[in-house]
Amino acid sequence: MVANKGFIAGSCLILAPVLQAISTFFWQADRQGISTGTLIVLSTPCWIVGLAYIFHDIEKRVPRYAAIAFPLAVYGCVGGASFGLQGMYEELFGVSHDHTVDLIGQHPAAAFITLWMGGPLFPMSLIALGAVLTRIKYVPLPTGALIVAGGIIFPLSRIPREATIAHMADLILLLPFTHLAVQTLRNTPARTTTPAAVRTEHS
Template sequence: MRHQTIKQKWQGMSLIISATAMVAATFFMRGQEFTATGGIIMILTVPFSIFGFNGIFEKFSKMMPAYVHWGFLLYLFGAVATVNFGMRGVFNELFGITIPDLEIATRQHPAIFTLVFFAIGPAFPLSILLLGINLYRKKLSRRWIALLLILGAISFPPSRVSRVEVLMHLCDLLLFIPMVAIGLKMIKNKE
């Protein structure tokens, strides 16, 4: 039992660390692309994010077993996409890759770009959207937490596709607040 309590506290801290790091990464953009620093922050936050989200999904495994298994798998694809976009930021800066260079590479290798970025990219916001909907529907969290997750998930794709920094920061905030609230709840060990 004590092991579970300690694990849950670490998972809560991991959620807070990953939410904070994702907010920080958005401040490291140059033009419309993440810098190497932003990319590294995104990459290094993924293990914390996976551990923290695993705690959320574990908590609901008995209440929603089918959703939990598929939802977490979907989330893991989203985590891979986060690493991919982080690596893109690192490589763009290290090798001086510009947006026109990326557009040419996309046309030359459409299948690779589609698989690495566009096919799995929506997995993260979709997993957050489904989590928020299930938390709201099953009344497993406070309504405002579920609603902010839903709004953050809905705003994620347009904020990332448009690369408008204000929209990205707003989206980050919509996700940051509920993730910190859930993390703090896990740390305090409240149901």
């Protein structure tokens, strides 16, 4: 079971930034569109599963941080999925991104909860995670620094919708999370011995 969890988590830590990076190649001139939105939604459970494993792994070393930061990180992932769904609806109904922002602005409470608060929590969570992982020496300094840098650049590309900066941000995030994925897979035992097997060996 432990091996399965590690393999799934490691795979998700690679798939999440890969799917996210691919999604930006489908940006349209005035909106994200259906393809981008779909890829963002697909990346969301991968982010949650991968981050859940990392937070669980560091929980004993930074229990207070893990207890507070993980729910916020999940909220941030859901906020990202909300933007993905928004992009899908923009193309589906033939409207621009600016127009949908104006429309959602007519419902400030809903917009704040689903988009304006949820969305920024994702890059903010990455910035904090990169700093903490570096501080407790869970990852080398370059890996932690790239996570922090990716978290900083991420909104700078999404808010003005600059594709070139978005590709850069995606690459910056892909590198450290690939390192985390490899680290997770290497630290995962090939198999686990069940209690029944132990009893058989010692009988």
